[in-house]
Amino acid sequence: MKKTKRFKKLMAGLLAIATTATVVLTGCGGGDGGSSGDGGKSGNDVVITFAGWGSLAEKQNFTKMIDKFEETHPGVKVNYQHYPGTEDDYMVKLVSNVAANKMPDVFYLPTDEFVEWASADRLLDMTDYLAKSENYEDGKIWEKAVDMYYYNSETGAVGEDGGLYGLPKDLGPWAMVYNKTLFEQKGVALPDPVEPMTLDEFIDVAKKLTSGSGVEKVYGTANYTLESAVWSNNADYLSEDKKTITVDTPEFAEALQWVADLALVHGVAPTTSEAAASGWFERWCNGKVGMAWMGPWDQPTFWESVTFEWDIMPTPVNEETGKAISWLGSAALCVSATSKEAQVAYELAEFLCMDEEAQTINYESGQAVPNIIEMAENDYLAMDKMPANKQVFLDILKNPEKGQFKPTYYTKNSSWHDYFVTEANKVYSGEMTAAEFCKMIQSELQDRLNGNE
Amino acid sequence: MKKRKKVSSFKRREHLTGLLFIAPMYLQFLVFTLFFLGYSLYMSFTDWNIVAGTKNFIAFENFVQILKDPIFWKSVWNTVYLMIGIPIGMFLALLMAMALNRKLPGKTIFRVSVYLPAVTSAMAIVILWRFIYNAEYGVINLVIQQLTGEAGPNWLGDPAMVKISLIIMGVWRGVGNTMILFLAGLQNVPRDYYEVVDVEGGNSLHKFRYVTLPMLSSVTFYVLITGVIGGLQAFGDQFIMTGAGPEHSAITIVYYLWQKGFAEYDMGGASAVSWIVAVMIFVVTLIQFKLSNRWVYED
Numbered sequence: 001m002k003k004t005k006r007f008k009k010l011m012a013g014l015l016a017i018a019t020t021a022t023v024v025l026t027g028c029g030g031g032d033g034g035s036s037g038d039g040g041k042s043g044n045d046v047v048i049t050f051a052g053w054g055s056l057a058e059k060q061n062f063t064k065m066i067d068k069f070e071e072t073h074p075g076v077k078v079n080y081q082h083y084p085g086t087e088d089d090y091m092v093k094l095v096s097n098v099a100a101n102k103m104p105d106v107f108y109l110p111t112d113e114f115v116e117w118a119s120a121d122r123l124l125d126m127t128d129y130l131a132k133s134e135n136y137e138d139g140k141i142w143e144k145a146v147d148m149y150y151y152n153s154e155t156g157a158v159g160e161d162g163g164l165y166g167l168p169k170d171l172g173p174w175a176m177v178y179n180k181t182l183f184e185q186k187g188v189a190l191p192d193p194v195e196p197m198t199l200d201e202f203i204d205v206a207k208k209l210t211s212g213s214g215v216e217k218v219y220g221t222a223n224y225t226l227e228s229a230v231w232s233n234n235a236d237y238l239s240e241d242k243k244t245i246t247v248d249t250p251e252f253a254e255a256l257q258w259v260a261d262l263a264l265v266h267g268v269a270p271t272t273s274e275a276a277a278s279g280w281f282e283r284w285c286n287g288k289v290g291m292a293w294m295g296p297w298d299q300p301t302f303w304e305s306v307t308f309e310w311d312i313m314p315t316p317v318n319e320e321t322g323k324a325i326s327w328l329g330s331a332a333l334c335v336s337a338t339s340k341e342a343q344v345a346y347e348l349a350e351f352l353c354m355d356e357e358a359q360t361i362n363y364e365s366g367q368a369v370p371n372i373i374e375m376a377e378n379d380y381l382a383m384d385k386m387p388a389n390k391q392v393f394l395d396i397l398k399n400p401e402k403g404q405f406k407p408t409y410y411t412k413n414s415s416w417h418d419y420f421v422t423e424a425n426k427v428y429s430g431e432m433t434a435a436e437f438c439k440m441i442q443s444e445l446q447d448r449l450n451g452n453e
Numbered sequence: 454m455k456k457r458k459k460v461s462s463f464k465r466r467e468h469l470t471g472l473l474f475i476a477p478m479y480l481q482f483l484v485f486t487l488f489f490l491g492y493s494l495y496m497s498f499t500d501w502n503i504v505a506g507t508k509n510f511i512a513f514e515n516f517v518q519i520l521k522d523p524i525f526w527k528s529v530w531n532t533v534y535l536m537i538g539i540p541i542g543m544f545l546a547l548l549m550a551m552a553l554n555r556k557l558p559g560k561t562i563f564r565v566s567v568y569l570p571a572v573t574s575a576m577a578i579v580i581l582w583r584f585i586y587n588a589e590y591g592v593i594n595l596v597i598q599q600l601t602g603e604a605g606p607n608w609l610g611d612p613a614m615v616k617i618s619l620i621i622m623g624v625w626r627g628v629g630n631t632m633i634l635f636l637a638g639l640q641n642v643p644r645d646y647y648e649v650v651d652v653e654g655g656n657s658l659h660k661f662r663y664v665t666l667p668m669l670s671s672v673t674f675y676v677l678i679t680g681v682i683g684g685l686q687a688f689g690d691q692f693i694m695t696g697a698g699p700e701h702s703a704i705t706i707v708y709y710l711w712q713k714g715f716a717e718y719d720m721g722g723a724s725a726v727s728w729i730v731a732v733m734i735f736v737v738t739l740i741q742f743k744l745s746n747r748w749v750y751e752d
Contacts, residue, residue: 088716091715092715095503095504095715095718098503098504099503116504116505116718117504119505120502120504120505120506122504215589215590272607272610272699273588273607273610273611274588274589275610276588276607276609276610276699277587277588277589277590277591277607277610278587278589278590413717413718415712415716415717418697418716419524422697422698422699422700422701423700423701425612425699425700426700429611429699444523451518
């Protein structure tokens with residue numbers, strides 16, 4: 001009895017010592033940053049790490065692009081860390097890397113994190129690297145896409161002015177997509193490829209497409225993107241200087257109410273309850289909604305699992321303001337400010353962003369619209385795959401009056417926006433009117449925005 | 454008290470050996486527990502942002518901010534609300550344990566099936582229940598639809614239903630474990646105590662009231678204490694199933710902590726929340742221990 005107890009204690013002690021030792025040792029090992037060698041034969045290779053999230057398709061895609069990079073850069077090995085799952089899961093991992101002082105050399109950064117990271121000096125200033133680059137000249141890639149990753153450390157403003165802290169992985173226009181087969185079945189005229197519908201026409205069309213009940217229910221539209229409704233109604237989330245929350249304007253409330261009423265009054269979109277049960281993506285893929293919103297990154301899944309014909313259409317226009325605005329998504333390719341191989345790391349980011357071979361792989365697999373303008377306007381437009389009306393994507397990309405960045409891109413922390421989205425259920429469920437809600441929530445949001453300044 | 458005598462070298466060596474044996478335990482405690490405890494306390498007084506790398510001393514600013522935040526109070530309310538599941542689970546577990554304490558046919562099968570959730574991966578359970586609760590395709594609502602012809606509630610999407618959904622799942626998952634504890638307690642009750650009741654002319658209600666319940670009081674106390682501590686730390690179900698919930702209806706204190714730390718990178722604030730939770734757990738447990746003198750019967 002005694003012996004076994006002693007033995008157990010001894011084992012516990014040994015285990016404790018072993019654990020301590022491991023932690024201390026790995027802790028020391030972490031000191032040399034991202035370039036953790038692979039310990040293989042390649043003693044003289046430069047090894048850099050590259051981290052990103054995304055689907056398995058995206059992983060395969062980037063593996064191909066990285067292979068190409070290694071071919072053209074002999075002596076460089078890229079250690080690709082792919083995180084399946086969502087952007088949020090990935091950010092948790094990235095933050096723990098910061099804490100452990102083991103930042104990857106090159107990594108994706110969501111746009112709503114950009115200001116926070118740039119202002120924290122975590123990102124390499126690429127201005128000089130880009131200036132010296134032989135692969136880049138003005139007008140080669142979408143101007144907006146490069147401009148958006150400038151950050152001015154004195155004013156805290158983003159866009160155009162300051163240092164360049166990232167290159168665009170892609171620039172993704174959010175466009176309205178429709179189920180062509182369903183339109184034809186219901187005998188509804190197809191949307192014009194150039195002229196946008198008005199918001200009233202949109203509701204009419206959605207009504208004609210709505211039918212059935214229960215599991216057979218088909219809705220005219222999935223839930224409408226609030227940003228689009230708000231911007232098109234001359235409203236915005238933030239003031240010009242991005243310091244004041246402006247959701248309490250009548251225009252904002254009107255837009256929010258319009259979106260909520262699609263389900264509450266017109267019955268042409270899923271209710272909050274139904275949307276919680278199955279999201280727009282599932283409904284769309286199953287042919288249960290006539291119209292929805294998509295980004296280019298949805299193309300591979302649609303090609304694979306959507307059995308009907310579909311196409312994209314111009315963003316519906318607000319007839320009073322004459323505006324039809326949607327949002328532009330992006331993710332940055334950033335280099336860690338502490339990277340020991342900054343030059344090589346920059347070259348990888350640049351390669352992924354604007355090399356012709358890499359960009360070809362990227363658009364052919366359907367991941368994105370090419371960053372290279374010429375390629376987008378020729379090869380991509382000519383690609384024989386849905387959507388047919390790819391010009392809609394390019395229009396949102398090119399025209400500032402058709403595509404804007406989400407409000408969270410401009411602010412250091414997006415918790416104010418998360419708060420808004422969670423609480424907006426009060427309007428979508430019909431518990432409160434948009435006007436009441438917007439008035440009530442403004443100061444809450446403002447506090448949250450200020451708290452993060 | 455005797456005066457200290459000179460210790461023989463043999464004894465000193467034995468002392469040393471003894472110390473050596475307990476050293477790892479203390480070392481582990483110092484390095485992995487006490488150090489971080491102190492560190493997080495200090496950090497709760499700083500504006501530590503993990504991305505920005507700031508660590509300035511800001512005294513009680515974090516605590517003031519948290520106590521002023523309506524979402525924090527919502528999370529406290531939700532956390533307390535969710536603990537309704539503890540007494541419900543205990544009651545059901547006791548009923549089942551008493552049923553199983555008799556000679557019943559199919560007892561083993563019943564015991565295994567009730568205990569099964571306790572050995573199933575928590576992640577798998579929560580994901581499964583997310584399907585069960587699906588407002589359109591979930592099995593519960595399909596049954597309700599069949600029976601009544603009306604649509605069932607929006608279990609996870611309606612702020613009024615989310616907490617109830619979480620409680621039902623929590624009770625289902627925890628009841629097996631609690632039942633086993635009660636069962637062990639029941640089997641430890643000496644037979645002759647019941648015989649005394651028989652001799653005194655008491656019925657089975659008397660047996661339950663004056664023998665079973667007092668004899669189970671220490672198990673009950675254990676279940677209650679661990680349940681409340683676990684309840685104050687609720688996080689995993691929310692993390693996988695609901696997030697903060699519509700209108701923050703499912704947010705718990707620890708989920709709030711997690712959001713502060715990993716969504717806002719405000720580790721200083723997160724440390725402060727963790728200390729608030731720690732103090733709450735300490736106070737509640739202390740009160741329970743004090744009150745336990747009145748109802749926990751030690752054999």
